[in-house]
Structure formats: structure tokens, C-alpha cells
Amino acid sequence: MRNLICLIAFTFLLFAAACIQRQEARDTILPKTVSVKPIDTTPVAKDTLCIAAVGDMMLGTSFPDSTYLPLDGGRSSFAPVKKYLLDAEFAFGNLEGTLLDKGNPGLNKRKFTTRQFYFRMPTTYTTIFKDAGFKLLSLANNHSGDFADSGRMSTMRTLDNARINYAGLVVCPSVQFQINGVKYGFCAFAPNSGTASIYDLKRAAQTISDLKQQCDIVIVSFHGGGEGPEFEHVPPGDEIYHGEPRGNVRAFAHNAINAGADMVLGHGPHVSRAMELYNQRLIAYSLGNFCTYKSVSIAGVCGIAPLLRVKINRKGEFINAQIISTQQSRINGLSVDTLNRAAKRMKWLTEVDFQKNGLQITEDGSITPTTNVDDGFTNVGRRDNRGAKSGF
Numbered sequence: 001m002r003n004l005i006c007l008i009a010f011t012f013l014l015f016a017a018a019c020i021q022r023q024e025a026r027d028t029i030l031p032k033t034v035s036v037k038p039i040d041t042t043p044v045a046k047d048t049l050c051i052a053a054v055g056d057m058m059l060g061t062s063f064p065d066s067t068y069l070p071l072d073g074g075r076s077s078f079a080p081v082k083k084y085l086l087d088a089e090f091a092f093g094n095l096e097g098t099l100l101d102k103g104n105p106g107l108n109k110r111k112f113t114t115r116q117f118y119f120r121m122p123t124t125y126t127t128i129f130k131d132a133g134f135k136l137l138s139l140a141n142n143h144s145g146d147f148a149d150s151g152r153m154s155t156m157r158t159l160d161n162a163r164i165n166y167a168g169l170v171v172c173p174s175v176q177f178q179i180n181g182v183k184y185g186f187c188a189f190a191p192n193s194g195t196a197s198i199y200d201l202k203r204a205a206q207t208i209s210d211l212k213q214q215c216d217i218v219i220v221s222f223h224g225g226g227e228g229p230e231f232e233h234v235p236p237g238d239e240i241y242h243g244e245p246r247g248n249v250r251a252f253a254h255n256a257i258n259a260g261a262d263m264v265l266g267h268g269p270h271v272s273r274a275m276e277l278y279n280q281r282l283i284a285y286s287l288g289n290f291c292t293y294k295s296v297s298i299a300g301v302c303g304i305a306p307l308l309r310v311k312i313n314r315k316g317e318f319i320n321a322q323i324i325s326t327q328q329s330r331i332n333g334l335s336v337d338t339l340n341r342a343a344k345r346m347k348w349l350t351e352v353d354f355q356k357n358g359l360q361i362t363e364d365g366s367i368t369p370t371t372n373v374d375d376g377f378t379n380v381g382r383r384d385n386r387g388a389k390s391g392f
Contacts, residue, residue: 048319049182049217052088052133053308055267055287058096058143059128061295063105063120068294070333074125077291078132080335084307084324089179090135093290094223094267095166097143098151099123099158106148117295118146123154126162135179140168140188140195141223141268152194168195168221174207176215182314185211190223190268191247198224198247205259212260217316220261223268224249225286229301231269232345234285234353253283262316265308271301272342274349277358277369280317282310288342290326291334298328304342306365323365340364 059077060069070077078085085091097119105118129137137159144152152169159166167175168188173196176185187207189198197203211218224247225231225239239246246268253264257279264283266273273286288305289296296302307324325342328334343365350357360370 046180046182047314048311049314050088050309050311051219051263052085052091053263053265053284053287053310054085054091054093054290055272055305056096056141056270056289056292056296057093057129058119058292058296059121059125060293061097061119062101062122063118069122070293074121074128074293077128077293077334081307081324081326082132084309085133088133088309089182091133092136092219092221092265093129093134093138094141094221094287095129095137095139095144095155096141096292096296097121098147098155099126100147100151100154103147103150103154105146106151117143119143119295120147120151123158126158126164130162130164135165135177136184136186136219137164137166138168138188138221138223138267139166139172140190140192140221142190142192144169145192145194168223170194170196174211176211182217183215185215185218186221187211187218188221188223189252191245192223195223198222198249198252199245201252201255204252205255208256208259208261216314217262217312218260219263219265220256221265221267222247222249222252222256224252224266225269225273227268227270228297229271232271232273232301232349234274234349249285253285254278257281257283262312263310270296272305272346272349274353275346275357275359275361275367276350276354277318280369282312282318282321284308289328292328293333294330298330301345303328304337304345306342306346318369320369321367323361323367325365 059074062069100120101123165175165177167173167186174187189196189204191198208218208220226241226246238248256264262281266285267287269286270289272288276283289298289302290305304327307326308321310321311319313319323343325337325340326334327337340363344363347361350359350361356372358369358372360368
């Protein structure tokens with residue numbers, strides 16, 4: 001009996017020793033504490049950035065009544081071109097009007113109450129802009145003050161709630177935002193009351209320079225020039241429309257780029273205008289009427305406009321661009337123009353208005369740089385000395 005007990009005890013000791021050896025082997029292969037490196041979810045900035053830009057947008061007005069609003073609530077406003085807007089870092093446009101649900105025009109505008117020149121888009125329309133890819137809007141225009149301070153405040157509050165960036169008013173001349181690891185700065189100017197002034201070039205340059213020292217890419221927008229078909233061309237000096245000064249848009253655009261702007265986008269004339277490459281930066285002097293329901297004339301050249309897709313590098317220098325020609329009709333609204341009329345028109349205007357425009361534009365809307373360019377060397381040194389960053 002004693003021998004049996006000893007045999008059992010000896011067998012148990014052998015089994016225990018084997019278990020210890022196996023555990024030690026496992027500990028050698030797999031450490032007890034395993035360190036897992038967290039996944040880096042920080043967006044990586046691209047080498048090439050694509051920005052979609054359009055001109056005036058007004059999706060209908062509820063003033064004086066709902067007959068000036070689209071029947072579908074504006075939901076199909078951008079449907080024919082949505083893919084071009086969404087396939088970019090973001091889309092930019094000029095918000096020609098206010099986002100306001102009720103209210104009357106400001107006192108200084110009530111003499112025109114019998115005409116439909118007061119743009120009061122329902123605040124719910126903000127979703128339409130956001131869903132189409134618009135993450136940046138200019139409020140620097142003559143219709144942002146249609147409903148005085150109540151209209152301006154409602155517009156800003158509504159855009160803030162939708163997280164859509166904007167600038168151009170005296171109370172918000174500029175904005176900074178970040179998308180996919182790139183920090184953008186934006187400011188906008190106009191000749192109208194309540195907006196950042198297009199006339200004060202020194203102050204505009206300071207605003208732009210300050211943005212450039214804090215941001216990777218700076219975009220500048222302006223609302224300037226005369227209105228209508230007779231103002232398709234970009235004159236060399238100041239513009240006057242119905243006795244009202246509308247700025248010197250050439251001087252403004254060049255001043256902006258000398259101060260640090262990487263792209264200058266114009267609107268206001270309700271027609272498309274020429275483009276220019278200046279110091280390797282693109283200037284579009286007017287992007288025309290892009291999507292303007294009922295209350296804006298779309299007759300003739302007023303009814304064609306570009307959807308401009310601009311590619312720049314990480315320094316803000318122009319690489320190439322594409323004009324998607326669009327058209328509007330009272331029946332069908334916005335659509336792609338297969339005749340490429342906006343591209344053809346802008347090609348002609350660019351060649352006529354700027355002898356050294358620096359751009360090669362084809363009739364199908366392809367835009368590439370050429371050596372025939374106004375490089376801005378007379379002022380470029382100031383730009384480089386005022387804090388422009390190289391790369392990110």
C-alpha cells in the first residue's frame with residue numbers, strides 16, 4: 001500500500017513539473033503584457049487639392065410670398081451637378097441673399113417692395129447647400145443686407161448650426177477652418193454696406209497677410225464690377241454702375257495675391273468674366289449666375305456659368321482647372337450645358353481682356369498654365385516677405 005502511495009505521489013510530481021515547463025515556454029513566446037500601438041486617424045494632407053467654385057446662388061425667395069419658391073422646396077437645385085461639387089475638398093459659392101424665415105426688408109430698401117429683389121430663403125434650405133458639398137460661402141454682396149440686421153444674424157446663426165463656413169460681413173470679415181489636415185483661411189469683400197470693403201486695399205492686404213501666416217491655403221472672394229451683359233469685360237480701372245462705384249477689381253485681385261492669397265474668386269456682375277494667372281495663382285473675375293431661381297435674369301449670357309474645379313499644390317500654386325459649363329432655364333432650372341458655352345465664352349473673354357493671361361483654355365473647359373503670364377514680379381517680393389508659408 002505504501003509503495004502504491006509513493007508511486008502516485010511521484011507521478012503527480014512529474015505531471016506538475018511538466019506543466020510548469022510548458023507554462024514557462026508559453027511565457028517565453030508570448031509576454032504577459034502586449035503593447036498595442038493605437039491607429040493614427042489624423043488625416044494626411046494631399047499633395048494636390050481640388051476646390052470647386054461657383055458664382056451667385058439664390059434658391060428662391062419667400063418674399064413677398066411663396067410663389068417665388070421652387071415647388072420641391074429646392075431639393076433638386078443642384079442635382080444635375082452634385083457629383084462635380086462633392087468630388088472636391090469642398091465647394092465654394094456666393095450666397096446671394098439671406099437665410100430667414102420671416103421679416104421685412106430693411107428701411108433703406110422698402111422703396112423697392114413691389115419688385116422681387118429681396119432674397120429671403122427659408123432657413124431649412126441650408127441643408128440643400130450642405131448636402132451638395134458647400135462648406136464655404138461668401139456673404140459679401142448687395143443682398144446679404146436685404147433684411148437688415150435680422151437677416152444677417154439669422155443667416156450667420158443658421159450657417160453656424162449647419163457648420164458651414166462663411167465670411168464677408170463687417171462683423172465676420174474672415175474665417176479659418178480645417179479639412180483633411182489642411183488649414184484654410186477665407187475672406188471676402190464687396191462695395192456694399194455692412195460688408196468688408198473692396199475699396200480699402202491696405203486693410204484687405206493686412207487681413208489676407210494675417211490669414212496666410214496662420215493658414216496653409218488662403219482663398220479670397222470679392223463682389224465687384226458692373227452688372228449685366230454690357231459688363232462682361234474686365235476694365236483696367238474703377239467700375240461704375242448706375243452712378244455707384246463698384247471697385248477696381250484688377251487692382252483688388254493683384255493686391256490680394258501680393259498679400260498672400262492663393263486663389264481669388266469674383267462674383268457680382270451676373271455674367272461670367274475672364275480669368276488670369278498672376279504670380280502662379282488663379283484669378284476668376286466673375287463666376288456668373290450659377291443657381292438663381294426666378295428673381296434673377298438668366299437671359300442670354302446671364303444664363304450660362306462655370307462650375308470651376310481648381311487644382312492647386314500644397315503651396316497654393318495653380319496646377320490646372322476644369323470648367324464644367326452650366327446653364328439655367330425657367331422650366332428646367334440648373335443643368336450641364338453640353339455645348340460648353342460658358343467655357344467658350346470665358347476662353348474668348350480671357351484672350352481679349354488679358355494679353356498675358358498665363359492660361360491655356362480649351363473649348364471643352366480644360367485650363368492649364370502657359371509661359372505667357374503676368375507673374376507679378378514688380379510686387380512679388382512683398383508677398384514672399386509678408387509671411388507666406390512654404391508647404392505645410
